[in-house]
Amino acid sequence: MNQHGSGASAVEKSNKRDDVRRDDVMKDLDVITRDVPSALMPVVGGLTSRRKRVPYWYTYDTRGSEIYEEVATTSKTYLNWHKEHSVLQSHSDDIAAETTSPVILVELGSGASSKTRLILEAMLKRHGTLTFVPVDVSKEHIEEVGQQLERxxxxxxxxxxxxxxxxxxxxxxxxxxxxxxxxxxxxxxxVCIHEQVDMMKEVRAQLTAKDRFVLGLDMNMDRESLLEAYGQQWANNVLNNPIDRLNKDFDGDMDAAKFELVTEFIENPADGDTPSYVMGYWRSLSEHRVYFRKLGLNLDFQRGEKFFFTDGPNWSCKWSLHQIRRLAEKSGFALEDYWTNDAADYGVFCFAPAP
Ligand SMILES: C[S@@+](CC[C@H](N)C(=O)[O-])C[C@H]1O[C@@H](n2cnc3c(N)ncnc32)[C@H](O)[C@@H]1O
Known part of the structure; x- marks a missing residue:
C-alpha cells in the first residue's frame, strides 16, 4: 500500500481563508502560536473569531470517524447511510460504467468507505484491477481502512x-x-454554503473530459424528520469529541457539559439557487471562562452564546433537483445521470465536465 501524507504545513485554501479573515478576529485576544502546528492554525483562527468556531474537519479524527460510522449505520432516525447504500446497491454497475478503463477511483471524505465497497466491487468486476485513493483528513483511520480493503x-x-x-x-x-x-x-x-460553487469550480479545473464527479446529495425537506435525524445522537461526534481535542491540543479546561447541541432547519425556495440546510451549533448553558494554557488564551462565553462546529452556517445541505442542476451549471459541469432511492429523497448524481 502506498501512502501519502499532507504534513503539518498543508492547509486547504478555504481554511487558509478562514485563518486570515482578520476582520472577524477579536483584536483584544493575544494568542501564543509559537508551538502550534500550521495544520491547527485554522482552529486557533476559529477560537479567536467573533463567530467562535472550529473547522468542520476538526470533528473527525479516528475517534470522530468511528462515532460517525456507528451512528450513521445504526440510527433509527438518521437514514442517509442506508438510503445511499440502497441507491448504490441498485446502481453501482451504472456508476462504474460512467468511466473507461483504467480508472483511478478517488473518494473525498472516505471515512470507513463502507458503502464504497459496492462501487469497488462493481469496478473490479468490470476492470479486473483498480487503484483506489481515499482522501480524508482522518489519516490514520483511512490507512487502516485501506489495509483492510486490500486484504x-x-x-x-x-x-x-x-x-x-x-x-x-x-x-x-x-x-x-x-x-x-x-x-x-x-x-x-x-462544505460552507458560500464556498460550494468555488470548490466545484476548483475541482472542475483539475479534471479532464473523461473524468467524472459523483456526489451523494440529501433531498429530504421534511423538517420534523431532519430535526430528529440531526439531534442529540450526534453530540459525541460534533460536541464531545472536538471539545476533547481542543483540550488535548491546547491544554484547555473546556467542559462539554457547559454546552448543548442545538439544531435548526433553514428552508430556502426549491426553485432558487441556494439549498436548504440544517444548522447546528453548541449553545453555552452559562456565563463562563475557558482557558487554553498552550495558547495563553482566556475565552469568555455568555449564557446562550453560540459556538459553531461547521465552516459556514450549514451543517448539512438539503437539495432540490433544480438546485443540483444550477450547481452543475454554475461550476462548469453538466448533470449526466442520477439515481435516487424509492422515496426520491436521496440521490447519487454524476457530473461530467462541461465542454
Ligand atoms: C460525514 S463523514 C462521511 C464518511 C463516508 N464518506 C460516508 O459516506 O459514510 C465525512 C468524512 O469526511 C472527512 N472530512 C471532513 N471534512 C474534510 C475535509 N475538509 N477534508 C478532508 N476530509 C474531510 C471526515 O474525516 C469524514 O471521514
Missing amino acids: DYEGLTVEPFGGLYMEGIRHLSTRKEPKMLLFLGGSFGN
Whole structure:
C-alpha cells in the first residue's frame, strides 16, 4: 500500500481563508502560536473569531470517524447511510460504467468507505484491477481502512491520502488515467454554503473530459424528520469529541457539559439557487471562562452564546433537483445521470465536465 501524507504545513485554501479573515478576529485576544502546528492554525483562527468556531474537519479524527460510522449505520432516525447504500446497491454497475478503463477511483471524505465497497466491487468486476485513493483528513483511520480493503479485494491497490479535500485533488492532478471522484454521505453539503460553487469550480479545473464527479446529495425537506435525524445522537461526534481535542491540543479546561447541541432547519425556495440546510451549533448553558494554557488564551462565553462546529452556517445541505442542476451549471459541469432511492429523497448524481 502506498501512502501519502499532507504534513503539518498543508492547509486547504478555504481554511487558509478562514485563518486570515482578520476582520472577524477579536483584536483584544493575544494568542501564543509559537508551538502550534500550521495544520491547527485554522482552529486557533476559529477560537479567536467573533463567530467562535472550529473547522468542520476538526470533528473527525479516528475517534470522530468511528462515532460517525456507528451512528450513521445504526440510527433509527438518521437514514442517509442506508438510503445511499440502497441507491448504490441498485446502481453501482451504472456508476462504474460512467468511466473507461483504467480508472483511478478517488473518494473525498472516505471515512470507513463502507458503502464504497459496492462501487469497488462493481469496478473490479468490470476492470479486473483498480487503484483506489481515499482522501480524508482522518489519516490514520483511512490507512487502516485501506489495509483492510486490500486484504478483502484481489486486484485492488489502495493509496490513502491523509489531508484536506482540495489537497488530495491537486495531488492527483498529474495522474494521466481517467478519474472517478466520489463524494458520498452528503459530505459536499457540509462544505460552507458560500464556498460550494468555488470548490466545484476548483475541482472542475483539475479534471479532464473523461473524468467524472459523483456526489451523494440529501433531498429530504421534511423538517420534523431532519430535526430528529440531526439531534442529540450526534453530540459525541460534533460536541464531545472536538471539545476533547481542543483540550488535548491546547491544554484547555473546556467542559462539554457547559454546552448543548442545538439544531435548526433553514428552508430556502426549491426553485432558487441556494439549498436548504440544517444548522447546528453548541449553545453555552452559562456565563463562563475557558482557558487554553498552550495558547495563553482566556475565552469568555455568555449564557446562550453560540459556538459553531461547521465552516459556514450549514451543517448539512438539503437539495432540490433544480438546485443540483444550477450547481452543475454554475461550476462548469453538466448533470449526466442520477439515481435516487424509492422515496426520491436521496440521490447519487454524476457530473461530467462541461465542454
Ligand atoms: C460525514 S463523514 C462521511 C464518511 C463516508 N464518506 C460516508 O459516506 O459514510 C465525512 C468524512 O469526511 C472527512 N472530512 C471532513 N471534512 C474534510 C475535509 N475538509 N477534508 C478532508 N476530509 C474531510 C471526515 O474525516 C469524514 O471521514
